[in-house]
Amino acid sequence: QVNLVESGGGVVQPGRSGRLSCTPSGFTSGFSFSNHGMHWVRQAPGKGLEWVAVISYDGSKTYYAESVKGRFTISRDNSKNTLFLQMNNLRVEDTAVYYCAKDFHTYKGGIDYWGQGTLVTVSS
Amino acid sequence: DIQMTQSPSPLSASVGDRVTITCQASQDISNSLNWYQQTPGKAPKLLIFDASNLESGVPSRFSGSGSGTDFTLTISNLQPEDIATYYCHQYANLPPAFGPGTRVDFK
Numbered sequence: 001q002v003n004l005v006e007s008g009g010g011v012v013q014p015g016r017s018g019r020l021s022c023t024p025s026g027f028t029s030g031f032s033f034s035n036h037g038m039h040w041v042r043q044a045p046g047k048g049l050e051w052v053a054v055i056s057y058d059g060s061k062t063y064y065a066e067s068v069k070g071r072f073t074i075s076r077d078n079s080k081n082t083l084f085l086q087m088n089n090l091r092v093e094d095t096a097v098y099y100c101a102k103d104f105h106t107y108k109g110g111i112d113y114w115g116q117g118t119l120v121t122v123s124s
Numbered sequence: 125d126i127q128m129t130q131s132p133s134p135l136s137a138s139v140g141d142r143v144t145i146t147c148q149a150s151q152d153i154s155n156s157l158n159w160y161q162q163t164p165g166k167a168p169k170l171l172i173f174d175a176s177n178l179e180s181g182v183p184s185r186f187s188g189s190g191s192g193t194d195f196t197l198t199i200s201n202l203q204p205e206d207i208a209t210y211y212c213h214q215y216a217n218l219p220p221a222f223g224p225g226t227r228v229d230f231k
Contacts, residue, residue: 039220049160049168049211049222063218099167110158110215112179114167 002113009118022100034078037103042096130223147212156216
């Protein structure tokens, strides 16, 4: 079982920035953070799931959805078992619950475990 | 980019029914497809990985099949706790993509 905990959500004004964090918490049997790719996926209120970004196990490779490319940056600190999402130039349409999620493998293996999500509201 | 479609939505059924949800990819993704269940206010939960493999702890009434572009999720004996939205997800190519979801509710 893997327990992922996101933090950093809240209300942000359009055009401003925010940073989300995600870390494994509690008992995580057999899970080595530094061996797995990690994703961010978001869900706008009442809408479906939208994949946002992925980072490889060692941070050497990243990939973004077109909707956030150039504005969001995914990164990780394996020494602190922490995943980040830096969000710049936020727009109203970025309002969503943001989930961090673990990849089966090192980068492109699909998602197995999800965090509980953190709500980002972009509003003036 | 690969596009994912799902049908039907919504899907209305009764307790004990056999329910089938279909998912179609816009190009061949082999068996690189997962199925997730999401109940309101909760994170998605993995049900099926690699198109047909049941995740540990998931009831055996759930099953998945398909390869290439056409996939199905079947719930063989619908239970009240199965009322949820179900998403397929391809990871064959970047960017990964989710289907729009199929909401399952009771008649």
